[in-house]
Amino acid sequence: MNLSRSEGKRRLPSLSLRRWLVILAGFVVFVIVTFVLYVRSADTDHRNAENNAIRIAKEQAGLVEVSNAVIHTWDETVWVVNGKDAEEQEWMVWEREAETIKEKVSDNMSEQQMIAKFSQEHNGLMPIRIIPGWFQNGPVWEIRYWNEAEQNNQRHQSIDFYSFKTGSKLKTYVLSS
Incomplete structure (x- = not known):
């Protein structure tokens, strides 16, 4: 079966640079x-x-x-x-x-008061994060900080819980690396 002359000479339309840019821009907007x-x-x-x-x-x-x-x-x-x-x-x-x-x-103890108390107790150390929370059935301040391990000279994070009312320390948790 032979193709007709017109079918044999047809070319697929090519995309111009402008059309490629429009397609690319549309794809970027979609993403x-x-x-x-x-x-x-x-x-x-x-x-x-x-x-x-x-x-x-x-x-x-x-x-x-x-x-x-x-x-x-x-x-x-x-x-x-x-x-x-x-x-x-x-x-x-x-x-x-x-x-x-x-x-x-x-x-009660404000966040600024708690940071000052914590820094004083920990030789000027500044906390990574301080947030209000709930611990041992009462409102607390949770303070997370980097602590230097004396045995291996490694740093690890610790979490201290302080009473929201009095600022007294309730518990310390040392997080393993």
């Missing part, structure tokens, strides 16, 4: 949009839980302005919401499964 949607969907559960914790703190604890909300997991998982009430008093609210505990920051 970026897909990545953004993936990141947003991966973070959705955490953001919904955080918004729910803020809503509960506003409704049950009377906060009108929230500065931050953190989740703490140790003995149990709790949300700790920090904010101010209508009289501009700063409060911390621990949202446990069974109850909500509200403590005035000025009547």
Whole structure:
């Protein structure tokens, strides 16, 4: 079977540089949009839980302005919401499964006071992280820091728990490397 003259001379259309650039730009936009949607969907559960914790703190604890909300997991998982009430008093609210505990920051150890106390006790050492939490059935400050091991000259992380009310040390955990 012979091809007709016109069929034999037909050429496939080639893509110009401009068309290649449009296709490439479209692919790049597709990848970026897909990545953004993936990141947003991966973070959705955490953001919904955080918004729910803020809503509960506003409704049950009377906060009108929230500065931050953190989740703490140790003995149990709790949300700790920090904010101010209508009289501009700063409060911390621990949202446990069974109850909500509200403590005035000025009547307890603040984060700055706790950092200063920790640094004094540990010869000027600065913490890696300090967050409010729940430990031994009460509100605490959890402080994570690098500790020098005296035996092997190795650094490892340690976690100290301090009472939120008095600032007294409750327990230290040394994390293995």
